Amino acid sequence: MSFSTLVFHCTIILLHLTGESQEVGSSQTALIGEDVILPCLLEPAADVVSKSLEWGRLDLEPRFVHVWHEGQNLLVNQNPAYRGRTSLSTEKLKHGDLSLSLSALKHADNGQYRCYFPSQGKTSTVELLVGSVSSPVIAEININSSIVVLQCESKGWYPEPELLWLDAEGKILSAGPTETVRGPDELYTVSSRVTVEKRHSNNITCRVQQSNINQIRETQIKVTGDFFPLKSLLVCPSTVTALVGEDVILPCLLEPAADVVSKSLEWGRLDLEPRFVHVWHEGQNLLVNQNSAYRGRTSLSTEKLKHGDLSLSLSALKHSDNGQYRCYFPSQGKTSTVELLVGSVSSPVIVEININSSIVVLQCESKGWYPKPELLWLDAEGKILSAGPTETVRGPDDLYTVSSRVTVEKRHSNNIICRVQQRNINQTRETQIEVTEAKIHHEREAELREKEQLLAENKIKEEKAKLNEELQKKEEEQKQLEQLVNMLMEQSDELNKLKDQLINQHTDTKKENVEFDTKLQSVDKETESDRVKGYLKLKELLLETKQQLMKRKREHDVLQHNTQTLLRKTDEVLEEMKEKKKEVEKHEVEISEKLEREKEISQEEET
Known part of the structure; x- marks a missing residue:
């Protein structure tokens, strides 16, 4: 089964x-x-x-x-x-x-x-x-002719992340301790400082990562010998990465810092028409000619502008936001650019598509990536497994779907990991599955027995519910019959009373009629002597009264007949209702006995 x-x-x-x-x-x-x-x-x-x-x-x-x-x-x-x-x-x-x-x-x-x-x-x-991330921001907080002190800060992380400084070769730099602050919103802010030399080419990376949610964000800055001239300049990281739907800050700092609230500032993309992403002019936003793709998604901080921070906040990122952004400070003719790379990721799904007693063929698929990712199969020790070729499909929305298959043995403990990663946006997603030997046969049999018992119990419950429903209907029917029988019995009693009244009334009428006949004969005898003429009038009255009594008698006879007929029919219906009531009571007893038998059977099966 x-x-x-x-x-x-x-x-x-x-x-x-x-x-x-x-x-x-x-x-x-x-x-x-x-x-x-x-x-x-x-x-x-x-x-x-x-x-x-x-x-x-x-x-x-x-x-x-x-x-x-x-x-x-x-x-x-x-x-x-x-x-x-x-x-x-x-x-x-x-x-x-x-x-x-x-x-x-x-x-x-x-x-x-x-x-x-x-x-x-x-x-x-x-x-x-559920995690939270943000791209780090690098700022220069001290400078002399040969060294630079940099500070990296990243806000809005969850769970608590770690911060690392890396050189151009990816080696970890010795830096000051990481300061971690947890805000009232439960989000973490991390910051750290590092001192580096100003050389012809010195690329410094600030990386913030959280291993539990497989998230990495980093910002790179190039420190060169002429990086900080004596005159003011704009400082922007070369590349900022983020994911679709996130908010991001595109850093742009004026060095040395100065209040620029009353100045003009333009953020733009020269590959768009119009090119304006966000314009600030003499203390207020000037968004008349803003590109419609950025409407309602950009902002500048007045407080930060007071300290020479021209950074642009861009919310609800889209794939179309990918590109090079220019920070332009016209009052000093200064320009700097930052490349924004907006990625898209999703967690992989592992599907078992074939199985036998000793091996398993697994397929891993992950949809909705940008840029194009790579897919790897790893064993429990993190070693790459030999697997089939990765199939990559780019959809009409420019997002990538990757999939691959691997064949593994079913052992006592065999943890297999499918990892999908994209190095350009420092994103990794992975899913782990434990492939073990098949369940012991008696466990499966126990599950089957449990299923069979569950089906049997459900069947009994359904039959019991039907019987209870039928019993309830019969009880309602019996109640209605009892009410009808009671009503008919009351009607029968009333009709019998009416019958008795009619019989009494008929007897009284006959008696009155006899009395009138007697009086009338007496009047006839008296009127024969013609002693009193008034008797004629009395005789006429008596005759009229007799006619009325005879009419009344006939009406009573008809009424008595109808009453007798109605009484007979009522008795017939009453007898029929009594018989039907007995049948309902008998059926109700049968249903109750059946329910009791079902209960006894269920108890025997449980024991």
Whole structure:
């Protein structure tokens, strides 16, 4: 018998051709502001659109992140922190894909998420780690004829990063201690100073990195013998890297520092029309001719301009922002440029596409990269594995998708890593999977027995529910019949009373009629002697009264007949209702006995 189980993988998905499955898990990492998918698959795949599904965090109140119930979202009790940021795909649910989409990530989203499929009682979890990064800024804080003291600072990191100074060959420089400050927003700011010589070519790199989220940001500055002339100049790093969706600062410093709030400043890209990215003129922004692609995304700091910092803030980066930016200070005719490289990354997904008793063929795929990345397979010791060629596809959005396959042995412990990296933007994403020997047969049999028992229990529950529903209907029907019987019995009693009244009334009428006949005969005898003429009038009155009594008698006879007929019909209906009531009571007893037998069978199976 086949069975289903939830397979939850962070960024790992196992698709077993055999219809069996095992759980594999690791942490899912992403950056603030990014969107992420928390995968949760039902294997073998089945249509679950009409079922219920709950994504939650047990450390929150309410715990509900997203609830799906019988074909629609049920978000009444959704935790307000996730409102408007979660979604499920109906199309994917049709194929057993319960994955949750979570957008615009925040630090508060860090935590363990539970995917719960109640119809099968299946639960699985994933740990989400949301990081935050920013590009470092290098500033010159002291200078003489032969040496330069540089300070590097990078704000808004999470988790806590480390800062390194590197020379042109990538060797770590001896520098002052790193100062780390954690702000009220839980984000870290790191800074450090280094003293270097001014030589013909001395490239210095400040690198800030966080290994838990595989994030690196660095800024490079070229220190030469004529780097700092006696007159003022603009200082910009040669290259700044960042990711799509992030905010970035393009540094531009006036040396020596001076207040330039009342001056003019132009940031531009000469390859665009119009070229203006941001213009500052005599104390205010002048954005009339700003290129529309940058509208609402650029800013300068008045406070920084007071200290000669002409750096441009650019938010919500796009791929089209890639290019060379010019910082132009017209009052001194000074110009400097900085190259912005905007990258795009995503976590790789490992899929098992073939399996036998001793080996596994794995496929790793990662979508949405820019620039073009490389893909590597590594073993548990970090050594590169021999794998098939990497397939690279560039989509219509200029983003790259890379994929590769590797064949590995199933051993007691065999950790395999798929790493995708892009050196130009210092970005690395990787996913790890542990490939072990197949589950022991008796474990699978136990799972099968558990599944069979679950199906049997569900069947019993469904039959019991149907019987209870039928019993409830019969009880309602019996109640209605009892009410109808009571009503008919009351009606029968009333009709019998009416019948008795009619009989009494008829008897009284006959009696009155006899009395009138007697009086009338008496009047006839008296009127024969013709002693009193008034008797004639009395006789006429008596005759009229007799006629009225006879008419009344006939009406009573008709009414009595109708009443007798209605009473007979009521008795017939009443007898019929009593028989039907007995049948309902009998059926109710049969249903109760069946429910009791089902209960006894269930208890015997449990023992």
